[in-house]
Amino acid sequence: MSYVGSSVKRIEDRPLLTGEARFAADLSLPDQLHMRVVRSPVAHGRLLEVDTSEARSMDGVEAVWTGDDVREVPPIDFRMAWVEGLERFRQSILAADHVRYVGEPVAIVLAEDPYLAEDAAELVFAGIDELDPVVDPMAAGPAAIETTVVEKAYGDLEGAFGDAPVVVEMELAVGRHSGVPMETRGALACYDPLRSVLEMFGAAKVPHHNRAAIASMLGLPLGAVVLREGHVGGGFGIRGELYPEDVLVCLAALRLGRPIRWVEDRREHMLAANHSRDQVHRIRAAVESDGRIRGVIDEFWVDQGAYLRTHQVTVTELTTSMLPGPYAWPAYRSRGHVMLSNKTPCGTYRAPGRYESTFVRERLIEVIAHRLSLDSSEVRRRNLVPPERMPFERGIAALGTEVTYDSGDYPGLLDRTLEYLDYEQLTADLARRRSDGERVGLGMGFFVEKSGLGPFDGVRVTVDEAGQVLVVTGVASIGQGVETVLAQVCADALGVGIESVRVRHGQTDDLAYGMGAFASRVTVMSGSATLIAARRVRRKAVDVAASVLEADPDDLTIDRGRVFVRGSPGGPAITLGEVARRLRPGLTAGEPGLTAEGWFTVDHMVYPYGIHAAVVRVDPDSGQVEVERLVVAYEVGKAVNPELVHGQIAGGAAQGIGGALLEDFAYDESGQPLAATFMDYLMPTVAEMPDVEVLLLEEAPSPANPLGVKGAGEGGITAVGAAVANAVAEALGRPEEVTRLPLGPERVRRIAAGVA
């Protein structure tokens, strides 16, 4: 039987179900101190003096440090850098002479008890000479700081726009929202004198990168820092990036020689962890009268917040390069302005740049269709990249690799989706309901995702003498099911039962290199590396078994951990455990141990694609939008575990609905955040969620990796904003007025009333 392709139950679930799991806040060490961060209460100001005397005099307070105490530590560097010369916009671990957003760390308190640390933090007084904040960088004029402009272009735009029969121009915006995982951030750092290493628990996403960054910032050799990932309560792009607090716990553990524990509260998380999205686009399309698009010019502004964090301008880079999506526009230019403001800094959030650009592009398509009195599905179809042009070279690069769509049949997916929806019947039903007075509508969004960002990942597979298999990977688990998926791949490739496979991840002393869990890359990269490593182990086992069984290696097979002559499961056999025993040092002339590493490297990403369709019902009086149906058609190449892919899509879809209707990190004019609790930052509950209908297709396997897989982590969210917005536009009979997400009640009421 084959594990790959079947929905086996997750192997990592038991401790999560029983309460035995170990998330960052569940860890404690003897003699630990608790860190509390003092944060700026104002959006912008000159930091005059931080008075720590009262806090320091409290019993049980071990130390209080300000920016002056950590001046030797450099700012947090970029993990991904696409533009040179932006170093001056990086964030220091504690504010030095200015504060630039509410929540910026200005001091830390280290105390014997977390309640005491919080008490003491309230006694730290930061003298701040307030300055005017930039809250809306597009309206701020010369006060706004533009860090850089990212531009991508191809084709003849002059020709496209010169005598275009129709030009459609729109301004579209996506609000500020973010991953907001259920577990807040936390860390526990200690210096271990036995091994002379600084150890930090609570790492996630990119432990190997962060180990190198922390070592460099604190002036330690790479081998003197170990990062450990435990259970992680959701990632979504924002968790696991290197934040000031991670460095501060490590620094304090080194200086004080005691373990340092830090767990943020929810308000801190909303103020201090990465925000995302927050873009305004002005887009223009030159269109033939049959709906074919000749060219698109897009200019957009990203409200980056106060600093450039580890992603630098990654989101802007992805927005410009992925905006054309599934369409073969012959000419295109996009310029993204990365603007600073006095708000929480931004990073990536699930489908970064694609959620935003898909909303912009698919609203544009809808308005083009409206202007030309065409069905929007037909406008989409006329512009899709045709299958015969696959692999399709866009002619621009994203994240340092050429955008080359690896495989796909986009018109085929559109057909399948319309068929699934029973499109004509559905649109007729909705038209009837509208004529009965209901405000209902269908909206769609077609998108191309990107996944499997390289350049490498590695896995070591080892079989011990009891026949138990250990898969060690350099990637990370943020709750998405890594252990199960890698165990499935390994069990099949090696010929063992999945129950004998364990998977270990996120420990920087396990493997010399590891990239991490982001960009829907884990199954693509680490899955492929697992396949390579497991095949090597298999070959080694077969070679040993061949000499023991006096058989030709080509005649042997492995099943449930036993090696035997193919077709004779009852004949002579040797277990993998026994093979491992024969590979002890001294017993073999070759490398000892039944173990091998596999490394998978790629130059290009792979591009899954899909369609979201939403049916909504709007109450024009309350402004409430109910999502009656959400359909996600998604081509994933090959689903290693369909149930887990389904779970990824449904979860992404919920977050997409949040961004479309509810979630908004709003600020007042003084830069005070208006959504710093779950009372103000609303996320979908089960009451807002339809049963997401997933049409999972495995018809365009990727030629770019041995499993044929494309990433599944982000496609659930990508076009939800677009589809819901298009549906609301149809429901309200306001085809052009839906221009901004989220579609909260007030905005929807205004659109319904025609005063948007």
Place this chain on the structure above:
Amino acid sequence: MTERTRVEVELTVNGRSHRVRVEPRRTLADALRDDCGLTGTHLGCEHGVCGACTILADGEPVRSCLMFAVQCEGMDLRTVEDLADGDRLHPIQQAFWENHGLQCGFCTPGFLMLSAGYLAQNPDPDEEELRAVLSSNLCRCTGYQNILKAVRQAAEVMRG
């Protein structure tokens, strides 16, 4: 700052007595996690919205972040650690596992305890009410449909 006062409280958690010395302001959630060592109860917001810290107090699902430890003397407190019977998962745990009702698992103890308390009182819930009850907790990974499926299945199994 005056000397911080602590009072002795006897908490009965999962049938076992824990004698702890806590400040009156200490939340029940912190006392369970840090004083009783039961870290299966998670804190997601500490202001009563997300429900990750849901436990049973005298059979009722409660937010343990909104209660003080000193309020809870004499109560029968049950946490997620109490659900499984040795190696055997509780039907609700089993149903979450079988229906892929969890991803990162951080919200899971809260959903399990909410469901356990609710199903004990309402063994045959109707769909609308079940949705209303489960809407009191937040999950950021699953999109909820598998949680709903799991609780429905658990209800069926528990009714026998």
